[in-house]
Amino acid sequence: MKKIDLIIIGGGPAGLSAAIKAREEGIQDILVVERNKILGGILNQCIHNGFGLHVFKEELTGPEYAHKLIERAKELQIPFLLETMVLDITPQKQVKLLSTNGVETIEARAIILAMGCRERPRGAINIPGDRPSGIFSAGTAQELVNMRGLKIGKTAVIVGSGDIGLIMARRLTLEGMDVKAVVELMPFSGGLRRNIAQCLDDFNIPLHLSHTVTKIVGKERLESIIIAAVDENRNPIPETERLIECDTLLFSVGLIPESELAKAAGVALDKRTNGAIVDNNLQTTVEGIFSCGNTLHVHDLVDDVTFEAYEAAVSAKKYLQNNTKSPTTVNVPVVVSGGVRYAVPQNITDISQELKLKFRVGAIYEGANVNVFFDNEQVYSKTKKILTPGEMEIVTLSADIIAKLQNVKEIRIDVK
Amino acid sequence: MTIRQEFICIACPIGCSLIATKEGGNISVAGNRCRIGIQYAIKEMTDPRRVLTTSVRVYNGGNYKMMSVKTAEDIPKDKMLPCLKEIKKLDLQGCYNVGDILIEDVLCTGVNVVATRGVVL
Ligand SMILES: Cc1cc2nc3c(=O)[nH]c(=O)nc-3n(C[C@H](O)[C@H](O)[C@H](O)COP(=O)(O)OP(=O)(O)OC[C@H]3O[C@@H](n4cnc5c(N)ncnc54)[C@H](O)[C@@H]3O)c2cc1C
Numbered sequence: 097m098k099k100i101d102l103i104i105i106g107g108g109p110a111g112l113s114a115a116i117k118a119r120e121e122g123i124q125d126i127l128v129v130e131r132n133k134i135l136g137g138i139l140n141q142c143i144h145n146g147f148g149l150h151v152f153k154e155e156l157t158g159p160e161y162a163h164k165l166i167e168r169a170k171e172l173q174i175p176f177l178l179e180t181m182v183l184d185i186t187p188q189k190q191v192k193l194l195s196t197n198g199v200e201t202i203e204a205r206a207i208i209l210a211m212g213c214r215e216r217p218r219g220a221i222n223i224p225g226d227r228p229s230g231i232f233s234a235g236t237a238q239e240l241v242n243m244r245g246l247k248i249g250k251t252a253v254i255v256g257s258g259d260i261g262l263i264m265a266r267r268l269t270l271e272g273m274d275v276k277a278v279v280e281l282m283p284f285s286g287g288l289r290r291n292i293a294q295c296l297d298d299f300n301i302p303l304h305l306s307h308t309v310t311k312i313v314g315k316e317r318l319e320s321i322i323i324a325a326v327d328e329n330r331n332p333i334p335e336t337e338r339l340i341e342c343d344t345l346l347f348s349v350g351l352i353p354e355s356e357l358a359k360a361a362g363v364a365l366d367k368r369t370n371g372a373i374v375d376n377n378l379q380t381t382v383e384g385i386f387s388c389g390n391t392l393h394v395h396d397l398v399d400d401v402t403f404e405a406y407e408a409a410v411s412a413k414k415y416l417q418n419n420t421k422s423p424t425t426v427n428v429p430v431v432v433s434g435g436v437r438y439a440v441p442q443n444i445t446d447i448s449q450e451l452k453l454k455f456r457v458g459a460i461y462e463g464a465n466v467n468v469f470f471d472n473e474q475v476y477s478k479t480k481k482i483l484t485p486g487e488m489e490i491v492t493l494s495a496d497i498i499a500k501l502q503n504v505k506e507i508r509i510d511v512k
Numbered sequence: 513m514t515i516r517q518e519f520i521c522i523a524c525p526i527g528c529s530l531i532a533t534k535e536g537g538n539i540s541v542a543g544n545r546c547r548i549g550i551q552y553a554i555k556e557m558t559d560p561r562r563v564l565t566t567s568v569r570v571y572n573g574g575n576y577k578m579m580s581v582k583t584a585e586d587i588p589k590d591k592m593l594p595c596l597k598e599i600k601k602l603d604l605q606g607c608y609n610v611g612d613i614l615i616e617d618v619l620c621t622g623v624n625v626v627a628t629r630g631v632v633l
Contacts, residue, residue, distance in 0.1 A: 143582075145565055156628075157565055157628040159629035163628075163629065245578045289520065292527075
């Protein structure tokens, strides 16, 4: 069986950034595997600007950000396979590939998972009514419009006011469609302020908060939908129902990490993130398999994806250099409390380095305290002007603080 | 004459509701919690600008491919739709690289329209 030191699965920003860093760190034998015809992942369809301020110190569009990574990867002569899909990974790190050449299995000494995420399908939120054409997930619509140049309809309503929904509202308007409304179940938008101002307000597109779609009407093609306000338990209030005529309905109702391969490899998953459980080297519960980017947990900013992928690459290098565990090894779980919905990494094993603890809250908090405890001792405290579910937060604990973890039973991160 | 406009500040997720009032040459801003809010409201009232992005067809070896493009800098907000019309008029063929200029000084804004993704045969 063919053997390779490091196989990276996925050629999006996470996979490319990991490959670049791994090569810069001196790993020679690398292979990037991408199922699409081109590298760059989801960035290729994100033609709007707002990427790269932290990594490249300039505001780029998605394709430009991808281009910079691809150019660097080519400069470093990193080998990659396109139109090749990873079908399976075993706990022994045998990677099964499918391409036009057929099926091949390669054994890797280390693997970095970078498969991104997928969109939550419409079925997941169950709306009664007909099943006509004209209903898309927002990401699919984005690909059809931006990459294939197709016209998807004349009048649209978008369900979900996260960034993807907002960006598609502007995009469809610019393509000549009449976007009648964005409908959001929650009393707040999960999207950035900037996107609400520049994607909706600029074009006078109304945002209906605390609303849902109660019915879909249309025989062959979508003809109309019925929306209604919801009460505090998110149940529709019948008296508020009203009809909106539209031939297109977009669903932008969340992203889920792509975790099938991790599961196949025997990697334990976190129920809250739907991604792998990792330690602070971004190593999963299977030795030598690392995870980063949207396959680990959903990121809002591609810059954070790149930085996380760099970490995974440095860890993979350390792993490839010495398979033995270092004396600084512990096993301390990270638990969440108060308003914290999840935190990554879920386990601390290496106390020789600083820790970047990434977390998200479940609701909006103004003037809240973010606290970190080692058992009962408070080691970090900061008051934040605002925390929202739409924005990932990062708490950095210095190596000096982490060194104190030797005899600690758990780390707790709390928002109050 | 007094002009009054309302904005939601985009500087941070708090999203203060700003009210900008213009009287003669003076603009006063209310509703902000920090200085950035004042600057944002004044800019939005006097010279709002946006970067415009879209994608265009390129005829390339018998079929067409989509190429993403942008205005290399921000343009006045009210020029967005007119500039979009100019971009849609483009009739492109062949190969392009990231950064290639497709329209120079689009509608006298002083800003070029450039490719953000390459197209090869
Ligand atoms: C619509 C949208 C708008 C966004 N807007 C912004 C923004 O304005 N600013 C910003 O900073 N960020 C933005 N983001 C976030 C950012 O783009 C993502 O966080 C980032 O692209 C995730 O990178 P990734 O490499 O983890 O995943 P992806 O980009 O999804 O890459 C994963 C790659 O893995 C490949 N793959 C998956 N499974 C397999 C397999 N089995 N075998 C082989 N290959 C496989 C896929 O084909 C894909 O190419 C946006 C995201 C979306 C979806």
